[in-house]
Amino acid sequence: MIISNGLKLWLNATVSKSKDWMNLYTHSGDSKYLEPLIQQFNPILFKYLRHQISEQDAADICQKTWLKIIEKRHLYKEQTQFKAWLFNIARNLMIDELRRQKKYLDCDTTEISITTHHDVEDTQVNAFRAALAKISFEQKEALTLQFEGFSLEQIANITQTEIETVKSRLRYAKKHLSKLLPEEHS
Amino acid sequence: MNSENVKPNDPEQAKNWQTLYQKSCQQTSVPPQLKQQIIRNLQKKKTAQKNIKPWLALAASFVVAVLMLQVYQSKPMFQQIQPQVELIELELLQEITETQNKPEFIVNIEKRLANYQQQQIAINNAFKNQMLRLQSSYLNKPDALLYARYAVLKQENEQLILSLCDNKTLQVLKSSGLNKKAQKSWLNRLQPYQTVQILLSDAGQIAGILPSQIKNCS
Numbered sequence: 027m028i029i030s031n032g033l034k035l036w037l038n039a040t041v042s043k044s045k046d047w048m049n050l051y052t053h054s055g056d057s058k059y060l061e062p063l064i065q066q067f068n069p070i071l072f073k074y075l076r077h078q079i080s081e082q083d084a085a086d087i088c089q090k091t092w093l094k095i096i097e098k099r100h101l102y103k104e105q106t107q108f109k110a111w112l113f114n115i116a117r118n119l120m121i122d123e124l125r126r127q128k129k130y131l132d133c134d135t136t137e138i139s140i141t142t143h144h145d146v147e148d149t150q151v152n153a154f155r156a157a158l159a160k161i162s163f164e165q166k167e168a169l170t171l172q173f174e175g176f177s178l179e180q181i182a183n184i185t186q187t188e189i190e191t192v193k194s195r196l197r198y199a200k201k202h203l204s205k206l207l208p209e210e211h212s
Numbered sequence: 213m214n215s216e217n218v219k220p221n222d223p224e225q226a227k228n229w230q231t232l233y234q235k236s237c238q239q240t241s242v243p244p245q246l247k248q249q250i251i252r253n254l255q256k257k258k259t260a261q262k263n264i265k266p267w268l269a270l271a272a273s274f275v276v277a278v279l280m281l282q283v284y285q286s287k288p289m290f291q292q293i294q295p296q297v298e299l300i301e302l303e304l305l306q307e308i309t310e311t312q313n314k315p316e317f318i319v320n321i322e323k324r325l326a327n328y329q330q331q332q333i334a335i336n337n338a339f340k341n342q343m344l345r346l347q348s349s350y351l352n353k354p355d356a357l358l359y360a361r362y363a364v365l366k367q368e369n370e371q372l373i374l375s376l377c378d379n380k381t382l383q384v385l386k387s388s389g390l391n392k393k394a395q396k397s398w399l400n401r402l403q404p405y406q407t408v409q410i411l412l413s414d415a416g417q418i419a420g421i422l423p424s425q426i427k428n429c430s
Contacts, residue, residue, distance in 0.1 A: 037234055064250055072246065073237040092250045096257055133388050151239060154232040173233040203229065 048108045052099050064092060067109060070174070077158060077170050083123060091116040110176060113141055114184045115168075124163075157206035165199035168192050231254065348409070358402060360409045362424055374421075377429030 038140060051132035068088055075084035094115050095102075158166055164185070171181045182189045291408040314322075348360070407428055411420040 057258055060254060061251060064247055068250065069249055070237075070243045073240045074243045076240050077233075077236070081243070085243055085249075088246060089250050091379055093253060093257055096254060148235065148239065153235045154229070155236055158233075169229075170233065173230050177381055200226065200229075204225065 036135045046108070048099075048102055048111075049104055052102050055099075057096075060092070060095070063108065066114055068092070068110070071112060074113070074170060074174055075116065075120065078163070078167065079120060079124070079154070083120075087116055087119050087123060091121050092117065102190055107180070109174075110180045110184060113171070113174070113176070117184055153207060157203055161199055165195045165202065167172070168195040169199040169203070172196060267366075276366055348425070358413060358419060360411050360422075362426060362429060363408055364411050364429060365406050365408050365421070374408070375429075376410070377407075 033181070047059045047063045051063075052056070071091065071191075072084055072088050075087055078084075079087070091112065098115065133151055158169070161169075167185060171184060176184065178189050178192050181192045185192065187195075282317040362377045364373040364377065366375060407426055409422045409424045410418055411422065413419050
């Protein structure tokens with residue numbers, strides 16, 4: 027009894043240490059392992075998406091993304107960073123949605139981003155968001171992914187482009203952002 | 213801010229922007245019901261998947277059954293063997309006597325079957341006779357490449373002698389031209405003084421000897 031309890035504690039400690047709930051979910055198919063992932067990553071994903079699309083669309087994409095994760099769980103590789111995989115799926119769904127709405131690579135997305143941020147009081151942040159909303163979708167996407175902490179390689183994987191393209195997009199994004207943001211805000 | 217002052221790779225500026233982005237994220241509120249909605253959707257999907265499994269299995273087995281039926285109907289596994297009349301061994305029919313224990317319909321079927329078999333034997337015999345008549349008339353035509361003559365078979369001093377029945381006159385044909393092996397073979401199959409039909413080629417050589425339908429030369 028003592029041994030089995032000790033073993034359970036050791037197993038729990040190992041699992042919580044690795045935090046790889048996705049691996050557990052992939053092998054067991056038990057959705058209880060998804061809940062900690064939703065708890066941890068859904069707010070990050072939603073906030074990232076809110077910088078690209080409207081609140082309603084961001085919420086829809088979040089829901090679709092988690093459903094997609096169930097469907098594609100067999101494709102998840104243990105060595106892959108879960109966050110990068112999640113963002114990759116979400117990004118594809120977002121592009122599909124924008125294409126459906128005929129807003130992909132269109133300036134209309136900027137308007138959505140500006141007009142829906144009512145909750146922000148901080149003028150500096152507001153100005154930053156307004157500037158971010160004015161740069162092109164691809165540049166904004168690369169820049170926000172970098173802000174999320176992804177490496178150039180991971181951004182290239184998520185956006186399905188070459189690393190050099192990512193570098194170029196980031197350079198232009200920063201250049202445009204510098205132009206758009208007043209000195210005191212940046 | 214002038215374009216000349218733009219420093220896209222300024223690390224401090226980049227850090228500043230990242231801080232602004234993080235602040236922006238912090239100030240962005242996540243709909244409180246979103247997490248619950250997602251979990252509900254996941255559970256719904258899981259339930260739907262569970263429910264769909266038996267139906268899928270049932271549908272799959274039905275499709276397999278339909279396909280197998282179609283395959284069976286289009287290409288029968290065992291081809292029906294068509295009986296060939298010439299291969300049927302004709303046997304004497306036995307009278308059906310034990311009818312007491314059999315149901316009436318089986319007795320009727322057996323009677324009809326016996327009747328059909330009798331008819332078949334009669335037809336087969338008639339066919340055989342017709343074939344022999346046609347063969348005979350063909351072989352007796354003078355212009356046939358292979359023609360036949362009736363003869364009586366005799367043996368003298370281990371020699372095969374054939375007396376031809378031609379215009380009621382007997383002609384003796386000594387088969388000295390035939391080798392002994394062939395003679396022996398024919399003698400084994402034919403009885404001495406048996407009326408036979410000799411098959412001759414257009415050059416007058418004996419091609420074969422058949423038992424004759426007629427009893428004697430007269």
